Amino acid sequence: MIAEAGLIALWLAAGLALLQFALGAVGLRTDRADFSAAIRPVAVAQGVLVALSFVLLIWLFLRSDLSVSLVAKNSASVKPFLYKFAGTWGNHEGSMLLWVTVMGLAGALIALFERNLKTATLITTLAAQAFISLGFYAFLLVSSNPFERLSPVPAEGQGLNPLLQDPGLAFHPPTLYFGYVGLSVAFSFAVGAMITRDVGPAFAKAMRPWVLGAWIFLTLGITAGSYWAYYELGWGGWWFWDPVENASFMPWLAGTALLHSAIVVEKRNALRVWTVLLAIMTFSLSLLGTFIVRSGLLTSVHSFATDPTRGIAILAILMFFIGGSFALFAWRSSSLTQSGIFAPISREGGLVLNNLFLSAATATVLIGTLYPLAYEAVSGEKISVGPPFFNLTMVPLCIPLLLAMPYGPFLAWKRGDIIGVSQRLLTALGLAIVATFIVYVVSADGPVLAPLGVGLGMWMLVGAISEILWRSKAFQVSFGETLRRLRHLPRSNYGSALGHGGMGVMVLGIVAVTAYGTEEFKEMKPGETIETAGYTMHFKEIRPEKFANYVQDVAIFEVRKGGRLIDEMAPAKRVYPARQFPTTESDIKTYGFSQLYMSLGDVKQDGTAVVRAYWKPYVTLIWYGTIIMFIGGGLSLADRRLRIGVPQKRALKSAAMQPAE
Numbered sequence: 001m002i003a004e005a006g007l008i009a010l011w012l013a014a015g016l017a018l019l020q021f022a023l024g025a026v027g028l029r030t031d032r033a034d035f036s037a038a039i040r041p042v043a044v045a046q047g048v049l050v051a052l053s054f055v056l057l058i059w060l061f062l063r064s065d066l067s068v069s070l071v072a073k074n075s076a077s078v079k080p081f082l083y084k085f086a087g088t089w090g091n092h093e094g095s096m097l098l099w100v101t102v103m104g105l106a107g108a109l110i111a112l113f114e115r116n117l118k119t120a121t122l123i124t125t126l127a128a129q130a131f132i133s134l135g136f137y138a139f140l141l142v143s144s145n146p147f148e149r150l151s152p153v154p155a156e157g158q159g160l161n162p163l164l165q166d167p168g169l170a171f172h173p174p175t176l177y178f179g180y181v182g183l184s185v186a187f188s189f190a191v192g193a194m195i196t197r198d199v200g201p202a203f204a205k206a207m208r209p210w211v212l213g214a215w216i217f218l219t220l221g222i223t224a225g226s227y228w229a230y231y232e233l234g235w236g237g238w239w240f241w242d243p244v245e246n247a248s249f250m251p252w253l254a255g256t257a258l259l260h261s262a263i264v265v266e267k268r269n270a271l272r273v274w275t276v277l278l279a280i281m282t283f284s285l286s287l288l289g290t291f292i293v294r295s296g297l298l299t300s301v302h303s304f305a306t307d308p309t310r311g312i313a314i315l316a317i318l319m320f321f322i323g324g325s326f327a328l329f330a331w332r333s334s335s336l337t338q339s340g341i342f343a344p345i346s347r348e349g350g351l352v353l354n355n356l357f358l359s360a361a362t363a364t365v366l367i368g369t370l371y372p373l374a375y376e377a378v379s380g381e382k383i384s385v386g387p388p389f390f391n392l393t394m395v396p397l398c399i400p401l402l403l404a405m406p407y408g409p410f411l412a413w414k415r416g417d418i419i420g421v422s423q424r425l426l427t428a429l430g431l432a433i434v435a436t437f438i439v440y441v442v443s444a445d446g447p448v449l450a451p452l453g454v455g456l457g458m459w460m461l462v463g464a465i466s467e468i469l470w471r472s473k474a475f476q477v478s479f480g481e482t483l484r485r486l487r488h489l490p491r492s493n494y495g496s497a498l499g500h501g502g503m504g505v506m507v508l509g510i511v512a513v514t515a516y517g518t519e520e521f522k523e524m525k526p527g528e529t530i531e532t533a534g535y536t537m538h539f540k541e542i543r544p545e546k547f548a549n550y551v552q553d554v555a556i557f558e559v560r561k562g563g564r565l566i567d568e569m570a571p572a573k574r575v576y577p578a579r580q581f582p583t584t585e586s587d588i589k590t591y592g593f594s595q596l597y598m599s600l601g602d603v604k605q606d607g608t609a610v611v612r613a614y615w616k617p618y619v620t621l622i623w624y625g626t627i628i629m630f631i632g633g634g635l636s637l638a639d640r641r642l643r644i645g646v647p648q649k650r651a652l653k654s655a656a657m658q659p660a661e
Contacts, residue, residue, distance in 0.1 A: 003068050006056035007147040013049035014137035016042055017130045024127025036123050040111040043126050047108025054101040057146055061088045066157050069150040076157040078548040086170040087160045093146035100136040102181040117206050118198055125192030135317045143313055159578035168228030175221035176248055180286040182214025187283035190276045194332040199272045204265035211259045216633035218252045223626040234584030234599035236614040238622055241390040246369045247289030250362050254282040257358035260351045273336045280325045287318040343415040350408040357401040364393045405500055406463025428466050432459035446515055453511030460504030464497040491639040498632025502625045509621025521612040533615030535596055536560045542607050550576045553603045571600040593618045
C-alpha cells in the first residue's frame, strides 16, 4: 500500500497546487482578505504532501519493492544501500518527482517566512509558483507515474544504470535541482512583481537570497558533476562542452548575472526591467536544460533516462511557461519605469559590464548547444559543435570580465574613481606581473599565452584579498584596529571576496592543466612500463575480481619516480551482468595539488590492454576554486541583511544601526 499512498499524496499535492493558484488569482482580482490569508497554509500543505510522496518513493527503493515498475527497472536487491537511496532520482520519473518536490517545498518556505513583500505581490508569487508546479504535476500523473505497479513481479530488478552507480549520484542531481528550483522562485517573484507593478528594492531584496541560494547549489552541483565525470568516464577531462554540461552551465551564467543585477535594483532601484527579464531567461534556461537532458535529441555521454516521447511533453511545458512569461513581460515592461542615474565608472556601471559579458557568454553557449539540432532539422545532416568552438568564442568573452572583476568591489555607487581604485590594486598588479614572469622563465618551452593566464589568476586572487585588506584599513590603522574591523565586516564582504578569489584559483588550475598536462597511451602486457612527466608505471598483472553486482579486471601498476617505488595504482574495467554494461574505473593519485591519472581499456584474452596515463598539474585547483566560491556564497547568504523572513521592524532597526556605505 506504500505505492498507493505515495500516489494519493501526489494527487492531493496537485489538487492543493490548483487550489493555491485559484486562491491567488481570485484573491488578487477580488482583493478578498480571506483568500489571501488562506494561500499560505495551502502552500505549506502542498509542500508537505509532495515531500511525503517523495519520501514514500525513497522507501520503496530502500526495501526493493519490485512490484513497482520504477523500482524493478532501476534497482536490485543486491545493490548497496547508497545506490538504492540515490537510485530514487537516477531515472526519469524519480528525478521529475524530486523536481516538483523541491518546488513544493520552496513554495512552502516562501509562505512561511517571506514578510517583506506587499501582500498582493506575495500571493501572486505563490500563485505563479503553484502554476509552474501544476505543469509538472500533470506531466508526472499523466505520463510519468513513479508509483505504477508491475505484474507479474520479477524475481530480481534490472539494476541501476552502471554509470550512475557512484556516490556522485547522491550529490550531483539533487544539488542541481535545488539550484534550478531556486531559479523558479526568482521567476515566480518576477511574475508576481510584474503583475502587481511592484518591481523595486523590496522585490529585489526578497528575490536575491533565492537567487544566491540557487547559485550556490548550481556551483556545487556543477563541481560535483565535473569531478564525477572526470574520474568515472576514464577520459581524463574535467569539462568537454557536452550538451548536458552546457545545460547546467547556462543557468549558472545567467544566474550569476541575475544575482549582480538584483543588487543594483536593491541598492539603487535601477536596472529593474533588465533584472525581471534576466529572472525569466534564467529559469527558462533551466527548463531548456531539462528538455535537453530528457528528450534524447542531443547526444551526450552524461544523459540518462532519455525518452523522446516524454521529451515532447517537456517541450510543450517549456514553450507554455517561457512563451507566457515573455508575453507578460512585453505587456508590463513599459510600466516599469527606470530610475537611479549613474556614471559609467561606478559600482552600477561595473555590474552592468558584468551582465553584458555574462549574457554574451550565455548566448554563445546556447547557440553552440542548439545549433546542431537546428542544422539537422534544416538539412537532415548531423553535426557536432565541440570544444574548439566554445574555447575560441568563450575565452575572448571571459578575459575582459575576469580582468575587470577586482575593480567592482572598490568602486563607489553612482560615481567611482577609476584612478583611485587602480592605485589600491597596484599590489595585485605587481604580484600578477611577477607570477607571469616566473612562469615564463620556468616553462620557456610551454605555450606562450599560459604565463599570462597564470598572471590573470593571480590578479583575481590577490585582488580579492586586497578588497578585504582595504575594507579593514590594513596598514593604515593599528593592528588591533584592523582586527576589530575584520571581525565586524559583514559576511557578504567576505563572501564576495571568496567568490572572486575562488574564481582566480580555478583559473590557475585551468591554465596549468590545459597548458602543462601530459598524456601517454600504450597497448601493454604485464611486465611492460609506461612513462609520463617523470613517473614510471610498471604493469605487474591483471587481477579478475567478482562482486555482488559486477565483475572487473583490475590492472596492478607499480609507480616509481627517480627509480624509487612511491605508490601502486589499480585502474579497472568493470562489467555489470544485469545490463551487460561495461564501465571504466580510473585510478587517481594526488600529489600536492596535482594528480597522476590512469585508465584501462578493454582487456584481451592474452592480458593485453590499452593503458592511458595522464599527468594533471594543479588540476585540483579547479575544484578547490569552486569550493571556495561555494563557501563564499554560503557566507553571503548567512549575512543577516539577506536573511529571509526577518520581520520588517527588526530589519529597519538593523538597517538604522548599520554605518552608511
